[in-house]
Amino acid sequence: MSAAGPLEVAVDRARCVGTGLCAATAPADLALGPDGRALARQGTAAALSAELAEAAEMCPVEAITVRRPATGEQVAPAY
Numbered sequence: 001m002s003a004a005g006p007l008e009v010a011v012d013r014a015r016c017v018g019t020g021l022c023a024a025t026a027p028a029d030l031a032l033g034p035d036g037r038a039l040a041r042q043g044t045a046a047a048l049s050a051e052l053a054e055a056a057e058m059c060p061v062e063a064i065t066v067r068r069p070a071t072g073e074q075v076a077p078a079y
């Protein structure tokens with residue numbers, strides 16, 4: 001797995017059910033918006049932290065994805 005370039009952090013807000021687990025797990029990368037649904041704080045991450053990977057993995061509706069923009073490779077959640 002290449003570590004070149006920033007990663008794209010995306011939340012499918014239509015799919016999000018607002019459990020808050022992601023924001024509690026990776027508060028540097030994810031937050032809950034005024035509507036109670038998750039959103040990516042920056043939209044990018046320099047690297048895949050353990051917290052961000054865990055948040056993407058534990059989302060009950062798989063609304064969080066982390067990808068390499070250059071290739072489209074999904075790095076979290078793992079398949």
